[in-house]
């Protein structure tokens with residue numbers, strides 16, 4: 140088993156899918172959480188290939204880009220899908236959630252509180268429900284929506300979905316109106332390795 144070091148800020152955000160994958164796989168790793176005040180020096184050190192985090196160090200080799208890292212870990216630990224079609228469906232579901240990122244970044248970066256509230260309202264009333272509608276449709280295409288997103292076993296798409304539901308905006312109730320998604324969320328967070336990680340992980344705002 141390689142030695143893994145996962146570098147990020149003390150946040151769930153872009154690193155949490157990889158942490159959930161490592162938890163589901165029962166793999167040991169070093170969860171390195173760099174303090175904001177130390178980041179400029181770390182960034183300037185040249186250690187991080189793109190000058191950004193998350194990064195995963197695998198036996199001394201650095202990988203950047205959160206989705207590339209998560210997909211690599213999923214492939215390594217049997218959570219990517221059983222064949223290329225399953226893998227492509229898992230990617231499709233992950234990318235569907237990834238389409239929300241620019242909206243979230245815009246909200247986080249907005250300094251004007253009135254504009255921020257407007258963006259949040261737009262996100263919670265339109266953007267997020269549209270995404271969840273698409274996700275539920277994709278879920279129902281597999282086993283009528285009563286299993287996992289892909290095939291017959293847990294994949295990283297289900298774990299990225301857990302992080303999607305637990306996003307700080309608009310809060311953990313975002314799938315209440317989507318019964319199949321809600322049932323999937325509850326099933327995945329109840330898996331022993333996942334519930335253990337959620338219980339013990341550092342408590343952060345996002």
Ligand SMILES: N[C@@H](CCC(=O)N[C@@H](CS)C(=O)NCC(=O)O)C(=O)O
Nearest residue numbers: 153182190191192193203204205206
């Ligand atoms: N597309 C990249 C984006 C990475 C990214 O934006 N990282 C931010 C934190 S979420 C960062 O490192 N910011 C500090 C900086 O750019 O100096 C990914 O998904 O990993």
